[in-house]
Amino acid sequence: MVPAITADKLTKKFGDFTAVNQITFEVQKGEIFGFLGANGAGKTTAMRMLNGLSRPTSGQASVAGFDVYRETEKIKKHIGYMSQKFSLYEDLTVRENIQFYGGIYGLPGREIRHQIKELIGGLGMQEYANTLVKAIPLGWKQKLSFSIAIMHRPEIVFLDEPTGGVDPITRRQFWEMIYKAASEGMTIFVTTHYMDESEYCGRVSIMVDGRIAALDTPRALKEQFGASSMNDVFLQLTRPNQHGS
Amino acid sequence: MKQFGIFIQKELFHIFRDRRTLLILLGMPIVLVLLFGFAITNEIDNARIAILDQSKGEMSQKITQRLLASGYFLIDENLREVAEIEQHFREGKTKMAIVFPPELQENLRRNLPTQIQLIADATDPNTATTLINYASAIIGRYVQDQGRGQAMPLQIHTEVKMLYNPRLKSVFMFVPGVMTVILMLVSAMMTSIAITREKELGTMEVLLASPLRPAMIIIGKVIPYILLALANTVVILMLGAFVFGMPIKGSLFLLALECLLFVITSLALGILISTRTESQQVAMLISLMMLMLPTILLSGFIFPIESMPLALQVISNIIPAKWFIIILKNVMLKGTGVEFIWKESLILGGMALFFIGASVRNFKIRLE
Numbered sequence: 364m365v366p367a368i369t370a371d372k373l374t375k376k377f378g379d380f381t382a383v384n385q386i387t388f389e390v391q392k393g394e395i396f397g398f399l400g401a402n403g404a405g406k407t408t409a410m411r412m413l414n415g416l417s418r419p420t421s422g423q424a425s426v427a428g429f430d431v432y433r434e435t436e437k438i439k440k441h442i443g444y445m446s447q448k449f450s451l452y453e454d455l456t457v458r459e460n461i462q463f464y465g466g467i468y469g470l471p472g473r474e475i476r477h478q479i480k481e482l483i484g485g486l487g488m489q490e491y492a493n494t495l496v497k498a499i500p501l502g503w504k505q506k507l508s509f510s511i512a513i514m515h516r517p518e519i520v521f522l523d524e525p526t527g528g529v530d531p532i533t534r535r536q537f538w539e540m541i542y543k544a545a546s547e548g549m550t551i552f553v554t555t556h557y558m559d560e561s562e563y564c565g566r567v568s569i570m571v572d573g574r575i576a577a578l579d580t581p582r583a584l585k586e587q588f589g590a591s592s593m594n595d596v597f598l599q600l601t602r603p604n605q606h607g608s
Numbered sequence: 609m610k611q612f613g614i615f616i617q618k619e620l621f622h623i624f625r626d627r628r629t630l631l632i633l634l635g636m637p638i639v640l641v642l643l644f645g646f647a648i649t650n651e652i653d654n655a656r657i658a659i660l661d662q663s664k665g666e667m668s669q670k671i672t673q674r675l676l677a678s679g680y681f682l683i684d685e686n687l688r689e690v691a692e693i694e695q696h697f698r699e700g701k702t703k704m705a706i707v708f709p710p711e712l713q714e715n716l717r718r719n720l721p722t723q724i725q726l727i728a729d730a731t732d733p734n735t736a737t738t739l740i741n742y743a744s745a746i747i748g749r750y751v752q753d754q755g756r757g758q759a760m761p762l763q764i765h766t767e768v769k770m771l772y773n774p775r776l777k778s779v780f781m782f783v784p785g786v787m788t789v790i791l792m793l794v795s796a797m798m799t800s801i802a803i804t805r806e807k808e809l810g811t812m813e814v815l816l817a818s819p820l821r822p823a824m825i826i827i828g829k830v831i832p833y834i835l836l837a838l839a840n841t842v843v844i845l846m847l848g849a850f851v852f853g854m855p856i857k858g859s860l861f862l863l864a865l866e867c868l869l870f871v872i873t874s875l876a877l878g879i880l881i882s883t884r885t886e887s888q889q890v891a892m893l894i895s896l897m898m899l900m901l902p903t904i905l906l907s908g909f910i911f912p913i914e915s916m917p918l919a920l921q922v923i924s925n926i927i928p929a930k931w932f933i934i935i936l937k938n939v940m941l942k943g944t945g946v947e948f949i950w951k952e953s954l955i956l957g958g959m960a961l962f963f964i965g966a967s968v969r970n971f972k973i974r975l976e
Contacts, residue, residue, distance in 0.1 A: 415816075440819045445814075448809060448811075452622070455621055466615075467614060467818050467820050468818060469819065
């Protein structure tokens with residue numbers, strides 16, 4: 364089986380600064396792959412190279428079997444993306460946002476109408492269907508964003524810190540949605556800096572200063588570092604000196 | 609194509625839901641044209657003048673009557689002594705004073721050179737100059753009329769004809785000017801703001817990660833503003849034509865094409881600005897400082913380019929508005945065809961290409 368994502372010594376430099384330094388990994392189909400790291404560790408840059416927003420400086424990578432240098436347009440048809448910033452239009456209603464994103468991903472009108480019903484019903488947002496997005500609570504917005512990002516049934520969905528600023532209950536519900544999508548065969552590539560969330564992932568990579576410092580299942584990582592939680596693992600990796608003293 | 613339609617529909621939602629901005633965009637051209645047409649005018653009408661008649665003769669009486677008959681002047685007061693003149697100006701009662709010397713009558717009869725003094729309040733230099741010119745012309749004509757039939761050495765009559773704007777209406781200047789400013793505002797400033805808004809909100813990233821091609825995103829963003837700009841053009845032209853009697857002597861088709869050319873140039877500028885800025889505020893400030901101010905000040909809209917210092921004259925050449933105003937005046941007032949404005953059109957077209965090229969370059973770099 365072809366992996367959903369492969370990266371081989373993928374590197375991105377901005378002038379003298381190396382944001383992403385020779386990262387190598389594979390993500391299997393249907394996997395929930397956690398991409399962890401402190402702010403500025405290079406997570407977002409790495410993700411942007413994979414979803415075609417940024418051209419790598421060197422190294423190889425493929426997404427859904429397509430090359431990130433030559434086939435970005437094909438990649439874009441096979442992925443969903445939820446950016447770090449909120450990605451819905453505030454001055455459009457919930458229904459119009461669904462219509463818009465369905466439309467630009469080329470879903471036929473019948474399918475879009477079906478999705479509107481399905482999606483709004485699934486989220487229990489009937490009362491908000493014709494409300495401007497700016498008027499609905501943040502938790503709803505995040506769940507809606509995710510539903511829209513996977514509306515066109517992409518093979519792989521990239522989530523860039525999707526749960527920033529939402530309450531624990533919504534985060535929980537959000538992860539349930541992620542699990543459901545993964546159980547349907549979707550590959551999930553998610554960045555986060557909430558360490559407790561990384562426990563939900565199948566495998567986790569931890570980036571430190573542009574490099575992948577560790578990559579395994581949460582359980583194996585905890586064993587390897589003799590830590591009780593992913594938080595400990597992360598602290599050992601990012602601040603080894605302080606930990607030793 | 610369907611994707612594109614949906615994209616434009618979304619843009620229209622943005623524009624129509626932002627009621628306040630829409631109202632400003634649609635209302636401003638109307639307000640500006642009416643304001644410039646009615647309130648801000650260089651024409652002289654019933655200016656108050658004072659007269660100090662020391663000659664107390666027939667001559668000065670007749671000249672005064674001529675001045676009043678012109679409709680440009682109203683007598684505020686007849687002064688009695690020189691000292692009163694300055695007093696009068698200080699009180700702001702009058703714009704100009706005319707002093708007839710005691711020897712006026714005698715000198716004119718004897719064909720000796722004589723002088724009439726015109727004193728103007730030059731705190732407002734433009735009005736002062738205009739007043740003096742009008743008064744000199746009227747007095748000159750009177751003297752010529754008097755001299756008729758007598759043997760006078762070397763009489764030269766100047767016959768003046770003001771071509772294309774015989775009544776020297778200033779609105780003929782302002783309509784092209786306001787049109788230029790509005791088109792620049794809608795096309796350059798509004799698009800730069802609209803595009804940076806997507807960047808600022810983070811939706812641009814999602815759009816770029818979608819199957820929509822970047823060129824389609826940009827074109828989709830600017831098309832509604834092209835329509836808005838053209839709607840404004842029609843409104844301004846109608847106001848000019850029906851309210852102020854501004855003629856459109858040239859071909860309407862040519863005029864529309866030239867407007868489109870200028871809109872495209874401005875859009876390209878707007879796109880270029882948006883590729884260099886990350887926030888709406890910065891985009892707006894740059895548009896205002898680097899586009900609107902030069903468009904208003906250096907395009908010849910308000911201040912004639914010929915009377916600028918050389919350095920500014922040179923700078924004015926890189927301002928698209930300068931060329932567009934020349935084109936507008938040619939087509940609307942002189943009725944010239946493309947054979948007389950192809951050079952200006954080429955310059956505008958060249959600028960548009962340059963800006964588009966620069967934006968494409970910048971856009972790519974940003975995506976690196």
